[in-house]
Amino acid sequence: MIEIELGLEDVARTRFAISPLWEVVASVRVLKGADEHGLHRTWAEQVRPRLATADLDLRPLFDLVPVPTRSPWGGRIPGFICPPPTTPLPSLDVELATVRATPPALLHTTAEVPPARMAALRADPAAELARLAAVMEAYWELALAPYWSRILALLEGDIRYRAGRLVEGGAQHLFADLDPQVTWAGGTLHLEHRSARGARRLDGRGLLLVPSAFVWPRVFSVLDEPWQPSLRYPPRAVGTLWHTRAATGSDALAGVMGRSRATLLTELTVPASTTDLARRTGLTPGGVSQHLTALRTAGLVSAHRAGREVLYARTRAGETVVEAAGAELSTAQA
Template structure:
């Protein structure tokens, strides 16, 4: 068990984040022991044709038999909008001493010839092969969970939110207890460093830093995982049109890159005011979002739209 001690100041500084690289590294667990991750079997089955071609001479050293990974592979994220490229840069810049020390702590040895450049290259290949095609769907679920937890926090308080994170996590009287994670058990003070809460699909119960004393981080299981892989194929254009209407489905189809109302109106051969009405409804329902560039307002699809249409959002 890991116990975090939080002061009232620490409770006010709890924040949420999503980490693409952490999801990637933690997903090794599901490939290594699928039986522990029944809710992710849809993903495990889908990626099987690509797994054998990955660089397991490197990847096998990044998670041990007890599902531990070196902390340099999962830098503490700072935002729900964390980008993979930024995290890979942090990994690439890790010192040789930290690289060696943490790999030895996890594996009991430092593999001969293993370098940080080889690790970053193997992770990049892994991401493109088995994570990138499914990341929009994963990220949508993780982001939705953060929104839900934020609602609980504002309506019921930090304690209620922490107690709802999962069966292995409990909070009372300034102590946040995380079961089924640390052996031997340990207690650590947050001590003004901030606690980052990170939903992860590959817990399965909770995730904590490998190194004692590392910056406080708690990965927890998000809601809705049971249905994450229930829709294997994206809906057809006809299905989407029946759901949201043909004009709005056509607008989403055209938003392969950010476009203005006038641009879309010209493409659809309708008035800008007609397009504007559709865009406002799509915006209110979370399917498009505006971005201002100079005097122009461009519209782009959201992650939810990408989930509906089976496309990627940059």
């Protein structure tokens, strides 16, 4: 059990952030076997073949992301590959720039990573960190970018909920249902931990709370210098992240954008290629391409190259439009 002592200054400086870079690292854990309960099976089954056919050496990244073992150090993540964000929602490019600029003195870890990988990093930090950042960026494009709108909506929804809890009842109310592994009592945050014990003082640095789609059922803590003290925790409703929702509201949307485009937009519950969408909707591939171009121009759809194919996904604006149409349809039926 870790006891995190929060003074008044720490409570005042407690904040939230979302980290695309951390989602890269946490999702690699899932692909390496850390998803014992199969929460992310749907995502993994789509992503693994894509990564397997890509001309990409993932070892610089995968070597640095250990999976849980019986060792007390098993499952720890080297801090230098995913430093806590300094702004509420940094872009992946900004976070990768931080990785590239990591001081050589920070290139150490107690995590179970191949010694040869750490030796290479220390021997030529600039080159190896640049290589690591490039692999992270390529992995992001294949594994996370097509799904980011959905993931981001989940994470932002959790932050809105937590902010409301803080306003309603202060820090005690905020932490009351953060996670079963976290409890609050008398100005101290108690965090269950596999191996670490004892008290930790934040000394006025505050606490950074980072909801993460890929960490359940664990909570990851960052409490050592020089990083910002942080908790990476599962957001509310993470179990619904990959549920395929029925394509409702197409009639309402059809009156605005036409039936073909409405059908395509509602079909994009998960990223799909032009060929997939043509097969599912009965439209010609050429027609699908034209309609997707129009939807993309309107900001409702994004395109992501994944190996040899291009995957289309709803943007946050597209998700909002579909949800609004579905809500309006439910109201009318009621």
